[in-house]
Amino acid sequence: MSSMNRREFLQMLAAASVAGAALDARPLLAAGNADALYDLPKFGNVHFMHFTDCHAQLLPIWFREPSVNLGIGTALGKAPHLVGEHLLKAFNIKPGTREAHAFTYLDFTQAAKTYGKVGGFAHLATLVKRLRAQRPGALLLDGGDTWQGSATALWSQGQDMVDACKLLGVDMMSAHWEFTLGNKRVQEIVDKDLKGKIDFLAQNIKTTDFGDPVFPPYAMREMNGVQVAVIGQAFPYTPIANPRYMMADWTFGIQEENMQKMVDEVRAKGAKVVVLLSHNGMDVDLKMAARVTGIDAILGGHTHDGVPQPVTIKNAGGQTLVTNAGSNGKFLAVLDFDVRGGKVQDFHYKLLPIFSNLLPADVEMAGYIDKVRAPHKARLEERLAVTEGLLYRRGNFNGSWDQLILDAIMDVKGADIGFSPGFRWGTTLLPGSAITFEHLMDQTAITYPYSTLNEMKGERVKEILEDIADNLYNPDPYYQQGGDMVRVGGMNYTCDPNAKAGSRISDMRLHDKPMAADKVYKVAGWAPVDPSAKGEPVWDVVGRWLRDKKTVSARKVNVPKLVGMKGNPGIA
Amino acid sequence: MNTTRRTVLKSATASGVLAGLIAAGALRPTQVLAAEWNKAAFDAHDMPGALKGIGAGATADSKDLILRLPDIAENGAVVPVDVVSTIPNTSSIWILVEKNPSPLSASFDFANGALPEVSARLKMGQTSMVKAVAKADGKFYTAQKEVKVTVGGCGG
Numbered sequence: 001m002s003s004m005n006r007r008e009f010l011q012m013l014a015a016a017s018v019a020g021a022a023l024d025a026r027p028l029l030a031a032g033n034a035d036a037l038y039d040l041p042k043f044g045n046v047h048f049m050h051f052t053d054c055h056a057q058l059l060p061i062w063f064r065e066p067s068v069n070l071g072i073g074t075a076l077g078k079a080p081h082l083v084g085e086h087l088l089k090a091f092n093i094k095p096g097t098r099e100a101h102a103f104t105y106l107d108f109t110q111a112a113k114t115y116g117k118v119g120g121f122a123h124l125a126t127l128v129k130r131l132r133a134q135r136p137g138a139l140l141l142d143g144g145d146t147w148q149g150s151a152t153a154l155w156s157q158g159q160d161m162v163d164a165c166k167l168l169g170v171d172m173m174s175a176h177w178e179f180t181l182g183n184k185r186v187q188e189i190v191d192k193d194l195k196g197k198i199d200f201l202a203q204n205i206k207t208t209d210f211g212d213p214v215f216p217p218y219a220m221r222e223m224n225g226v227q228v229a230v231i232g233q234a235f236p237y238t239p240i241a242n243p244r245y246m247m248a249d250w251t252f253g254i255q256e257e258n259m260q261k262m263v264d265e266v267r268a269k270g271a272k273v274v275v276l277l278s279h280n281g282m283d284v285d286l287k288m289a290a291r292v293t294g295i296d297a298i299l300g301g302h303t304h305d306g307v308p309q310p311v312t313i314k315n316a317g318g319q320t321l322v323t324n325a326g327s328n329g330k331f332l333a334v335l336d337f338d339v340r341g342g343k344v345q346d347f348h349y350k351l352l353p354i355f356s357n358l359l360p361a362d363v364e365m366a367g368y369i370d371k372v373r374a375p376h377k378a379r380l381e382e383r384l385a386v387t388e389g390l391l392y393r394r395g396n397f398n399g400s401w402d403q404l405i406l407d408a409i410m411d412v413k414g415a416d417i418g419f420s421p422g423f424r425w426g427t428t429l430l431p432g433s434a435i436t437f438e439h440l441m442d443q444t445a446i447t448y449p450y451s452t453l454n455e456m457k458g459e460r461v462k463e464i465l466e467d468i469a470d471n472l473y474n475p476d477p478y479y480q481q482g483g484d485m486v487r488v489g490g491m492n493y494t495c496d497p498n499a500k501a502g503s504r505i506s507d508m509r510l511h512d513k514p515m516a517a518d519k520v521y522k523v524a525g526w527a528p529v530d531p532s533a534k535g536e537p538v539w540d541v542v543g544r545w546l547r548d549k550k551t552v553s554a555r556k557v558n559v560p561k562l563v564g565m566k567g568n569p570g571i572a
Numbered sequence: 573m574n575t576t577r578r579t580v581l582k583s584a585t586a587s588g589v590l591a592g593l594i595a596a597g598a599l600r601p602t603q604v605l606a607a608e609w610n611k612a613a614f615d616a617h618d619m620p621g622a623l624k625g626i627g628a629g630a631t632a633d634s635k636d637l638i639l640r641l642p643d644i645a646e647n648g649a650v651v652p653v654d655v656v657s658t659i660p661n662t663s664s665i666w667i668l669v670e671k672n673p674s675p676l677s678a679s680f681d682f683a684n685g686a687l688p689e690v691s692a693r694l695k696m697g698q699t700s701m702v703k704a705v706a707k708a709d710g711k712f713y714t715a716q717k718e719v720k721v722t723v724g725g726c727g728g
Contacts, residue, residue: 239646240724251652253642467723478643479720501699529724 037098037358038127040134043348044338045224046273047138049131051124052301053327054142055149055177055425056161057442058369060117060356062428063328064392065306067105067572070565072497073475077569080282080305080324086569091308102330102353103306105572109390109430119329119354121164122361122369127332127354128168129362135336137223139171141230142198143301143325144279147189148177149425151380151441152372157181160372162193167368172199172219176235176279176302179247180447186247190215201232201277203262204255214250217262220271226339229266231295233259233278235302237481243448245531254284254478256292263294272342275299275335281482282324286313293317296344297335300324302482304394304424306331310349325351328427380438384546387435389554393426393443396472396570397495398487401426401443403555405526406489408545409538413453415524416510417461417491422468422484431554435546440539444526450535451526459517462505465493469504473497489558491515496563507561613676619668619703622676626666627712628705634659634713639704641717648721651694657706657713662688664707671700696721 071081082090084104093099101111102118132138142165147158158181165173178186190200203217218231236254239247263274276295278285281302289298294317297310306326313320325333331351338346373380393399406418426443429435456464464486471481485495494507508515515521526538546552565571613625623631640654655665665688667678678692688706696702696719703716 237644240644240722244646244724251646253646257640464723470720471722474720476643479718481644481722 037355038130038352040131040334040350040352042134043336044346046226046228046337046339047131047135047223048141048275048297048299048333048335049128049138050141050143050277050299050323050325050333050335051329051331052143052279052299052325053145053304053425054119054329055145055327056147056153056158056445057119057150057329057427058121058152058160058164058372060120060123061328061330061442062112062117062430063119063330064108064112064390064394064428065103065105066395068396068559068570069305070396070473070497070568070570072473072568075283075286075477079307079309079311080303081568081570083570084572087308093308098355099308099353102355103308105392108392108428112428112430115355116357118356120356120361121168121329122366123354123356123359124329124332125168125362125365126359127352131332131334132169139221139223139228139230140169141275141277141299142170142173143277143299144173144175144234145177145301145327145425146173146175148180148447149328149442149445151438151445152376154441154445154447155376156372157185158189159193162189163372164365164368166193166197167365170198171221172201172230172232172277174201174232174234174277174279176238177242177446179234179238179250180242181246182447183247183249199230199232201230202234203231203258204236204252205234205250208249208251211251217258218266220266220269226272227270228273228275229269229271231259231262231266231274231276233276233280235279235281235482236284241481241483243529243531246447254280254288256288259288260292260294263292267294272339273337273344278302281477281480282307282322283477283480284482285322285324286311287477289313289320289322290315292320295320296337297321297323297347299333299335301327304328306351308351321347321349323349323351327425330354380436380441382437383434384437384440384543385435385549385552387429387433387552387554388431389552390431391429391433391435391555393428394424395484396422397485397559398557399426400555400557401429402487403489403557404552405443405538405542406487406524406558407555408542409451409524409526410489412541412545413451413522413524415453415490415522417456417521417523418487418489419464419523419525420487420489421527422472422486424482424484435552437539437543440543440546444537444539444542446527448527448529448533449537449539450528450533451538451541452524452528452533452535454523454525455520456523457517458508458515458519458521461491461515461521461523462508462517465505465508466502469495469497470501473504474501487558488560492558493560494563495560498564610679613666613679614674616676617674619670619675622668622674623705625676626664626679626705626707628666628707629712631705631712631714634706634715637704637706637713637715639702639715639717641702641719643718644720644722645696648696648698651696651719652691653694653702654691655689655704655706655715657688657708659688659706659708659713662706662708665690666705667692667694668703668705669694669696669700670703671698672696
């Protein structure tokens with residue numbers, strides 16, 4: 001249905017409603033907003049569409065935004081460290097609306113039922129086609145974390161997503177979790193599948209031995225008579241946050257000096273618009289924008305922050321816009337530049353939530369998705385249990401999905417303490433939903449899924465907590481890794497994010513008794529980065545536990561006691 | 573990837589690798605530079621002792637001494653470091669890791685006209701400040717940067 005036709009149809013519906021026809025007001029209201037939401041008038045002459053961190057979610061899903069995303073030091077009270085009402089206020093979004101639902105956790109279950117699922121490549125494809133029709137020459141950029149996050153992506157070694165992105169018409173991408181398929185597989189995809197179709201860009205990856213560049217650092221295009229350049233930045237800490245042995249031939253890092261060199265190089269080659277497609281994470285991007293000059297916009301990802309408007313950073317060369325476009329296929333960003341007289345005069349930016357029942361599925365993409373899922377359908381749709389509570393992951397300290405995983409692995413392995421990694425991907429399930437094997441894989445589908453049981457002294461437990469807390473709360477963003485805090489089951493602790501490295505964690509207790517530095521505890525976990533680690537895949541452990549339970553009550557989410565965070569707008 | 577070049581470079585850089593091995597303590601530097609070995613400085617167990625050992629009393633931070641290091645080490649066992657000095661008449665460069673049991677990790681002397689530019693690999697057991705010291709015309713200049721060494725995992 002074309003936009004005009006649909007509008008007419010809606011007007012007719014509205015008339016019917018006034019005339020007293022029995023129509024549910026909610027869907028009507030919801031549908032009525034569709035045109036306002038997606039009819040984005042073209043602005044200027046240079047256009048980018050950007051999505052990031054979709055984590056292989058081909059189908060529409062739910063995704064609850066965090067209620068805890070603390071900013072400390074200079075990040076206090078600023079985007080992206082604003083949650084709930086604080087975020088709505090900062091970006092002038094009316095509470096109780098569809099947009100408020102897209103950007104916050106507020107009233108999540110009820111709003112999710114009202115507005116329906118988000119994302120899905122078939123719905124995304126419809127929007128991309130619509131925007132492309134209005135914006136000839138527009139480039140579609142994918143920030144990475146695309147080939148990982150679902151069962152089908154894992155089982156096909158990323159192939160289902162590679163083909164989906166080609167069908168979607170992605171022009172350029174950067175990466176992070178892609179590398180956990182191993183450097184050989186990444187190289188194979190880049191050489192065989194992407195060649196001549198999608199530019200795989202990373203200025204910050206070199207060979208470990210001689211420091212030779214592995215991928216092109218940037219790509220240049222002429223768009224409506226204007227030279228534009230897109231530079232790629234892969235996640236700088238991939239070999240640290242993920243197992244280094246999987247990408248042992250390559251070295252990463254922020255490489256700020258080389259970044260400036262690349263910007264200067266594309267400017268010298270005539271680029272009038274320079275965009276950085278970044279997987280740094282928003283805090284790192286904000287710092288980089290203040291130090292590297294000549295970038296018009298950093299289209300960012302990694303930290304999964306759905307930030308409605310760009311942050312403008314002034315630097316010695318002028319200004320740089322910094323964005324972050326959320327995760328799980330929930331959003332598509334549109335950045336229009338008005339370029340005249342050889343420079344950017346003005347811009348428009350919009351982060352569009354993908355509401356799957358407002359955007360009809362693209363037939364070709366829907367057909368493709370059906371085809372790749374067909375051989376796995378029975379396995380994906382196995383109902384493991386029913387959840388009575390809302391299951392979500394995102395948040396600095398814990399989520400109910402992680403609590404479920406912790407409860408399961410501690411129970412099965414007979415552990416005192418459970419550790420579950422602070423990943424930011426993973427979809428949300430509403431209360432009363434069946435938990436299928438596919439849903440479990442949405443939380444666990446990685447190439448190093450081993451579940452473990454280790455004996456650790458209390459001092460080692462503290463060391464690990466301190467180390468990860470510093471990855472999250474080091475006041476200098478270049479020392480942060482962009483994940484959330486490790487989720488902890490069984491024990492309690494106090495966390496002071498403002499304290500110095502090594503002294504943020506205190507009052508560690510097990511069953512309400514203080515833990516001892518030299519006492520040995522049994523710790524269950526999964527996703528070890530150590531190359532020698534082995535163990536049953538975590539989805540088998542949790543899957544067995546769920547089948548056994550049949551019905552899972554709402555989880556009691558274990559979070560630390562926080563110090564010094566009162567009044568922080570990064571916590572509900 | 574240019575395999576031929578790689579093979580050639582592998583043999584050609586054998587001498588370059590030497591500095592790294594000395595820094596990592598794998599090769600006894602006495603065997604290589606017997607005459608120049610500064611035992612007092614390399615044996616010192618803290619920063620003041622090591623600085624004293626190389627004769628650096630008063631030092632001044634200099635932006636003409638460039639120290640390139642990762643913010644977070646990918647592998648604490650081999651942390652790549654580059655030091656470049658554009659200070660005229662630079663005659664020596666030292667690299668020190670504050671928290672290492674013996675902070676002085678490498679020492680380089682430059683004969684007349686040699687470019688004061690070095691690369692090495694440092695072994696670091698924990699997060700530490702890394703310091704480069706350059707000597708020029710009898711004066712000592714410094715640059716420093718913190719390198720984080722972490723247990724890893726849990727990102728993104």
